[in-house]
Amino acid sequence: MTGDNKKWLDQNTFHHGEFWDILKLVKEKEKKGLKISLCIPTLNEEKTIGKEVLILRSELMERYPLIDEFAIIDSGSEDKTLEVASSYGADTYLASDILPEEGDKRGKGENLWKAIHQLKGDIICYVDADISNIHPRFVYGLVAPLIHRAEVQYVKAFYDRPLNYSSGLRSSGGGRVTEILIRPLFSLFYPELTNIIQPLSGEYAARREVLEIIPFPIGYGVETSHLLDLYLKFGLDAFAQTDLDRRVHRNQTTNALGKMSFGILQTFINRLHSQGKIDRIPDMETFYRRFQVEDGSYNQLTQEVVEEERRPMIEVAGYQNRELSS
Amino acid sequence: MLETTAKEFNLGSLLKDLPTQIDKLNEFRKLVLTDAVLLGEIPSPTFNEEDRIRLTVDRFRENGLEGPEIDEHGNASAILHGTEGRSSILVMAHADSVFDANTQHVLNVGPDTITGPGISDNAIGLATVVALPKLLEMLGIKFKDDLIFLANTKSLGRGNLDGARYFLDTMKRPIRAGVCVEGASQGRLSYSGLGTLRGEIRLEIPGNYDWNRFGSSGAVGQLTRVVNQLLEIPLPKEPKTKMILGGLSCGTTYNKTPKRGILRFEITSEEDQVIEDLRQKVDDLCEQCSLENGTKVYLEVVATRPNCGIPFTHPLVKATRSIMSELGVTPEVNPSTGDLNVLIEAGHPGVTLGLTTAENIGEENESLHLEPLPAGIAQLITLLQAIDMGLCES
Secondary structure, three states: OOHHHHHHHHHHEEEHHHHOOHHHHHHHHHHOOOOEEEEEEEOOOHHHHHHHHHHHHHHHHHHOOOOOEEEEEEOOOOOOHHHHHHHOOOEEEEHHHOOHHHOOOOOHHHHHHHHHHHOOOOEEEEOOOOEOOOOOHHHHHHHHHHHHOOOOOEEEEEOOOOOOOOOOEEEEOOOHHHHHHHHHHHHHHOHHHHHOOOOOOOOEEEEHHHHOOOOOOOOOOHHHHHHHHHHHHHOHHHEEEEEOOOOOEOOOOHHHHHHHHHHHHHHHHHHHHHOOOOOOOOOOOOEEEEEEEEOOEEEEEEEEOOOOOOOOHHHOHHHHHHHHHO | OHHHHHHHHHHHHHHHOHHHHHHHHHHHHHHHHHHHHHHHOOOOEOOOOHHHHHHHHHHHHHOOOOOOEEOOOOOEEEEEOOOOOOOEEEEEEEOOEOOOOOOOOOOEEOOOEEEOOOHHHHHHHHHHHHHHHHHHHHHOOOOOOEEEEEEEOOOOHHHOOHHHHHHHHHOOOOEEEEEEEEEEOOOEEEOEEOEEEEEEEEEEOOOOOOOOOOOOOOHHHHHHHHHHHHHHOOOOOOOOEEEEEEEEEEOOOOOOOOOEEEEEEEEEEOOHHHHHHHHHHHHHHHHHHHHHHOOEEEEEEEEEEOOEEOOOOOHHHHHHHHHHHHOOOOOEEOOEOOOHHHHHHOOOOEEEEEEEOEEOOOOOOOEEEOOOHHHHHHHHHHHHHHHHOOOOOO
């Protein structure tokens, strides 16, 4: 691991426990004159949305006024998502009603994009609607680095996904798509971005100034494009990440993950094109980068993986001789 | 006579406020529901309540109580000082749950229900006690007496009410009365503690057991005999007595004869001597089984409670019935086998109330109904006001 990577990880990686004093955060937010909006994009989330609205509104608007505005932006749910959310006091909007002159596209990214227009906050925090173990940390853990550090523009969540407890070491990373698609791609083309432990996590907070200047893919590629576009404009120092401990959510089928990967790949390859990397593919990195946690400290592990290739056997003289002798 | 009339007049004025109080509590209910979810999602099996207690203490502090404490038994308590503070009223809810830490403690919040393990027993009861100081502040209600809030540990099963017992044994303040808060069911009115014995019959087959002996069998067969003989023990109809065989664990697979087993049971009776006689019979039965079958069968008593109570005509019970009547709730009078026993044993008048209705209690899909909850909380607050006004003393 390079010194720069280590420094970034030390300075820009947080644990939500560092921000437990919500009252202190509220005072700092007010002192800086910041307004914070929370957006939950939804599509048929009646099972989990009630708890998210209840806990986040009650704790972060009524008990501690950290959030100034809280909106559900829905893609046209056919279940009781909006009814349940309203019953616990959420403001609900249909994405199709926001900026109707821009048309109506279906996808989570569409809702996130329209939230920028609908909401007034200087900081917008996005939280997925399918979290079963919702807790106020999912919001204050993400907005806190933006309140405290002016240079931070975008804060990603990462979670505890223990794979090996017994040795005291555990791999730390994302889900299946992160580990088998995004991390290898980042290792090849954007090695610095591998410092983001869970690049696909659906919870993040950002300043309005950066959200309004980047395009939003409407589908699966939105998290990936945010990282690539903001990295190009501001570099790694604009990012921070917060450990939010465990996230319980529904498990996706392999088919669903395949579809998701397909969407992400489109976004990724588009970025390679627009950043001139696909026509003039540079020498590819041969180091695969991943994480390990030891005694609470995150360390990047690099491992050289050189995919050497053998020519077709038919071209090998020894093989040709074998053919002749038989 | 004159005093009785004044008491009735005062209670009547409290009852008149109930509809307004319910409306306001309906507005504030999110405060209680949020704490019910946050507390309820922290596993809190008996003897391991620390994490739930830690949040309870934080909440006591956040809700305006100074210096909440955790005692040697892990109970959390805090005081809301009254304007006069000559006496104290205890409001308590047990913090432990029947679900172990491996159970997925995820609660689902719907528009009319909250569903998940332990929500009614007793996350909602605990959350109500925790939120009470804040609710009283929002309702603009002040008390002359000090209110003591207690989240007691080690209440269920082998806990044998040890948390509440320790708290009351070491409590120095004069307690005027106590109210135990349970999630379900609304209308519950307990003013007596039922004599109880909970025990485990443990069976072990020794290594040198003679498998050729007449009638020899593994632990399943032996325990079945024990069960049959237990069921043969005659139980009196008066005083009312009941025996529940609550659990049987034995064996791990299909094809191995188990050598150990446990039978869990509870005896409850209105007469302590009946319980003692039955305990003796179970002991004799265990000894007989041991000697006749060459096995080791013995009784382990894990919890006992004597009968105790205050009369049906006690002003505290009368006031509670009046409040329920005003709410249109029919009281369900049942003796308690829970925390109320130690409260009354310690010499304090007390009742146990339920806040709302629920389904599947004790199952992982326990489901709490939200609509009756504001009335259930109003019932509790009004009773505390009645105690504070001296309307519940004989």
